[in-house]
Amino acid sequence: MAAARFGVSTCWRSRSIADGERLAEAVAALGAPGVEIDYRIGAAQLPRLLAALRNLAVTPLSIHAVCPAPEGKESAHVAEAWQLDDEDEDARGAAVRGVAATLRLAGSLGARAVVVHAGMVKMDRVIHELQKLYDEGALDAPEGRRRVNELKIARHARRGRGVDQLIRSLEELEPVAREAGAWIALENRYYLRETPSFEEMAAVFARMEGSMTRYWHDSGHARAQANLGITPFEAWLETFGRLAVGVHLHDVDGYTDHQAIPAGANGGVDFGWVAGRLPEDALRIVELSDRVTEPAARATVEWLRMKGIA
Numbered sequence: 001m002a003a004a005r006f007g008v009s010t011c012w013r014s015r016s017i018a019d020g021e022r023l024a025e026a027v028a029a030l031g032a033p034g035v036e037i038d039y040r041i042g043a044a045q046l047p048r049l050l051a052a053l054r055n056l057a058v059t060p061l062s063i064h065a066v067c068p069a070p071e072g073k074e075s076a077h078v079a080e081a082w083q084l085d086d087e088d089e090d091a092r093g094a095a096v097r098g099v100a101a102t103l104r105l106a107g108s109l110g111a112r113a114v115v116v117h118a119g120m121v122k123m124d125r126v127i128h129e130l131q132k133l134y135d136e137g138a139l140d141a142p143e144g145r146r147r148v149n150e151l152k153i154a155r156h157a158r159r160g161r162g163v164d165q166l167i168r169s170l171e172e173l174e175p176v177a178r179e180a181g182a183w184i185a186l187e188n189r190y191y192l193r194e195t196p197s198f199e200e201m202a203a204v205f206a207r208m209e210g211s212m213t214r215y216w217h218d219s220g221h222a223r224a225q226a227n228l229g230i231t232p233f234e235a236w237l238e239t240f241g242r243l244a245v246g247v248h249l250h251d252v253d254g255y256t257d258h259q260a261i262p263a264g265a266n267g268g269v270d271f272g273w274v275a276g277r278l279p280e281d282a283l284r285i286v287e288l289s290d291r292v293t294e295p296a297a298r299a300t301v302e303w304l305r306m307k308g309i310a
Contacts, residue, residue, distance in 0.1 A: 007034025107180030
């Protein structure tokens with residue numbers, strides 16, 4: 001019997017359902033055999049969630065670091081309290097310890113991958129400017145392309161030693177990942193200032209060949225970045241698809257991601273194209289916003305099955 005590869009992330013309801021058992025029941029009701037445990041799950045919530053998943057015969061396939069969520073984390077909207085690419089050694093060390101704990105949790109559950117956010121370049125938040133250019137239809141005009149390039153150059157100038165620090169962190173996590181038997185799955189991101197960029201992802205894999213660090217493709221992030229003029233949609237999987245251990249599946253309306261599938265609106269994801277460039281055993285995880293209703297979430301799971309993507 002083939003191992004499960006299709007699941008739904010608990011992020012769909014982890015903001016609104018605090019009880020782990022009820023959360024497991026809500027996610028399991030969508031009908032997928034597997035689950036990704038997301039970074040909002042705290043230490044008090046986790047045991048009831050895991051017990052309920054066992055009772056419901058739902059398999060943990062992946063975990064989104066950092067899990068369980070660190071106490072005192074400032075925002076539930078971000079995965080990490082500290083960043084693997086931080087130039088401050090105390091902060092970087094704390095980030096490594098958080099991901100290491102998540103890897104050990106994955107190993108204890110038999111989950112195959114830990115999804116990781118690498119960090120962020122210390123620059124101004126420019127997403128609203130890019131979204132305004134998109135709304136005005138100006139991104140493809142000469143001035144729009146010039147402005148996007150200016151912002152990319154500004155990002156490059158501010159990134160400092162971030163890539164080297166990220167690689168150092170991944171090297172420190174390597175023995176933990178090997179002992180746990182779980183991949184460190186580096187995810188492509190949404191915002192321009194987040195790391196790794198496409199070029200930085202290439203630099204990481206050039207240095208980490210043969211390691212436990214692999215690629216995690218987020219279909220919605222890739223589409224939104226393309227729609228905002230940052231990175232072509234096809235570039236990520238054409239370059240890193242052979243290294244992909246999993247994918248987050250969600251649709252996009254313009255630059256609004258984590259939509260139900262199919263969104264059927266502006267600049268949505270070609271999921272058939274995505275699936276065709278993934279390794280056969282890559283995990284397929286539906287990652288929906290909590291704004292998505294239960295009928296729409298259930299329809300998403302059914303659509304992916306009907307199309308043979310699940």
